[in-house]
Amino acid sequence: MRNPPERYLQTLREHFAQAPQWFNSGTGKPEVPMTPTSGAALTTYQDGKGTAFQRWFHFKEAFSPEFVTAAIASLGYRPTHVVDPFGGSGTSAITSQLLSINATTVEVNPFLADVIKAKLSPLTAEKLLSAAADFQARLHDTPADLSRLAHLPATFIESKDKDRWIFPRAVARRLAQYLTCIEAIEDVDVRRFFRVVLGAVVVDCSNVYVNGKGRRYRGAWRLNQPTPEKLDLHFGQQFNTSFEDVLRFENRPRSQVTVINGDSRTALQQVQEPADLVVFSPPYPNSFDYTDIYNVELWVLGYIGSAADNTTLRNQTLRSHVQIRRAYEGPKRKSKSLAAVLDALSSRRDTLWDPTIPDMVGAYFRDLEMVLEQTQRLLATTGRAMMVVGDSRYADVRIEVASILAELAKSMGFGRVTTREVRQMRSSAQQGGSFQLAESIVELAI
Ligand SMILES: C[S@@+](CC[C@H](N)C(=O)[O-])C[C@H]1O[C@@H](n2cnc3c(N)ncnc32)[C@H](O)[C@@H]1O
Incomplete structure (x- = not known):
């Protein structure tokens, strides 16, 4: 019988491909592919049913654990704190815990916050x-x-x-x-x-x-x-x-992992410990509201008890949908690409299925700008932020999220800003059909 740490490492090797080798050997920066040579992109939930912890709840929008280990590995040093402002099913939190790294994650949906806490908690x-x-x-x-x-x-x-x-x-x-x-x-x-x-x-x-x-x-x-x-x-x-x-995983090391059930636009202000890695995938500006997608769980398990609770929760979600009417202000910094998109959308307002979509798109980038402001505050000088974002399209106007974020980040003063496409996603019927939309990684450093 192998001893527990060995068993833990072995299982990590099975599920978290490359991390343990470089992590333990203390050698320099490993070669970590972010884009696969074949098969699905690392940014997506792959074989979630066969992966430890991912199989606790089917969450299609999750990162693959390998994406998080690759992001950690790409730092080239052992991070002390990883932050994820959009926790979802907790991939970054549990991966950090398994690698004995402190982490903080924010998730607005109270059921999903409990999914994350359950994965992290000291159960036997x-x-x-x-x-x-x-x-x-x-x-x-x-x-x-x-x-x-x-x-x-x-x-x-x-x-x-x-x-x-x-x-x-x-x-x-x-x-x-x-x-x-x-x-x-x-x-x-x-x-x-x-x-x-x-x-x-x-x-x-x-x-x-x-x-x-x-x-x-x-x-x-x-x-x-x-x-x-x-x-x-x-x-x-x-x-x-x-x-x-x-x-x-009962005997895994227990690093300090904090789960905040709240709205990352404001909740990140509570976080004080500097971060080596801020890694996240926000909702895409495609009009899906996660409050709807996980509505049955929220109601049946008693996380929401009235229509008013539902509205309160929706108000705390990122402005990536038009399920409720909200104030829609745009970002404070300039982005030429965003200005062009908003002009094009506004001129087609009459043909959009909801006339407030142009305003929602502007507010979406204000929300991400708020998260980037906190990211900038938290990032250690040696650290980096890695975001997985997806494009959307309304009428025939494509919203190239990675380019717009890169422009905003530059005008915020981030020193290094890169974007790269990782896959093409099929668009939803609501977005107008069968064309492809890009999913990209935006990487930022101070
Ligand atoms: C694409 S998912 C993240 C998936 C995650 N990377 C994973 O591996 O499971 C986006 C998450 O952001 C959450 N969310 C939406 N608005 C939020 C907000 N204002 N603050 C925090 N989380 C929010 C959604 O509930 C959803 O779980």
């Missing part, structure tokens, strides 16, 4: 096994108290006066039992782990599926509705999968 297999035994013993004797779900919007639970519902009544009753039993778990880390496991299966056990375009009913959903037994099965399987990673 022993604690989880004993909690699972208690949970199972309690579950079926727990009354199905549907009042626990009384806050849900009308479309969520089957009833006679509706022609569509997300959950059959029997599944809603079982969900209520799960929620009661989860609430009864005393240990906060264990309770969060169970909640995240339930969050990972709740959409699979419903009549809907969710993709970048929002929520859709499954084909022939009335004939194939989920059952409480399906929920039990999926919960059990997901529990085992996540449990396996807890067990496998």
Whole structure:
């Protein structure tokens, strides 16, 4: 039997390709490819189902762990602090922890913030096994108290006066039992782990599926509705999968990793420790609102309890969508490319599916400028920022996000600014069709 540090390194080698070799040997800057010679780009979630921690929750918009290790490796020295202002599923946070580096991550969505915290928390297999035994013993004797779900919007639970519902009544009753039993778990880390496991299966056990375009009913959903037994099965399987990673990485080193559940435009001000690497992928200005994409989890798990909560959360998200009306001011610094885009969009305002899109695009860059201001404050002189950004297109106007950010960063006084394209993404139907849009890495140094 290998000793725990070896086991940890071995698993890192499996999942985090190149990092451990250079990390331990203390040799100079490694050759780290950011663009793959074949296959999918490192910036995207690849084989998430087969990757430790990524398999805790399907988060399509995640980096691959190799992207984070490559970004760390490209510094050429061992960083002491990594910051990610858009945490998502926590790829940079967990990768940093596995490499024993301090990290701070900000995520606005409280469910996703819990996904990240669950991955980082000091859980042990022993604690989880004993909690699972208690949970199972309690579950079926727990009354199905549907009042626990009384806050849900009308479309969520089957009833006679509706022609569509997300959950059959029997599944809603079982969900209520799960929620009661989860609430009864005393240990906060264990309770969060169970909640995240339930969050990972709740959409699979419903009549809907969710993709970048929002929520859709499954084909022939009335004939194939989920059952409480399906929920039990999926919960059990997901529990085992996540449990396996807890067990496998139980003895990992514990660096200081802080998760801030908040709006990075303001929350980054709380961070004081200088950063060697600020690495992130913000939402793209493509009108998707992550609050919609993860709406079922947010409501069912009780992170939002009313329409007002939903609006509050949306107000804290980056202005990359027009789901709610907000003040839309542009960035303070100049960018010629942005000015040209905003002119072109404004002249086509009548043909856009929402007339406020030009203003939203301007405000999107103000939001990123705010994040860059904090990045500039935090970056150590030897450090760098690495951002993965994607273009968008409205009418026939292409928004070249990397070029605009590079112009803003230069006028903010960043010393070195480079951009490189890493892949072409297929555009969404909402954005007008089947053309390709670039995804790029923008790299900045003081
Ligand atoms: C592209 S995802 C990041 C994925 C992440 N790199 C990963 O590997 O999982 C963007 C994230 O930004 C979050 N977000 C949106 N607006 C935010 C804000 N104002 N502050 C912090 N996070 C925000 C979204 O909820 C989403 O999880």
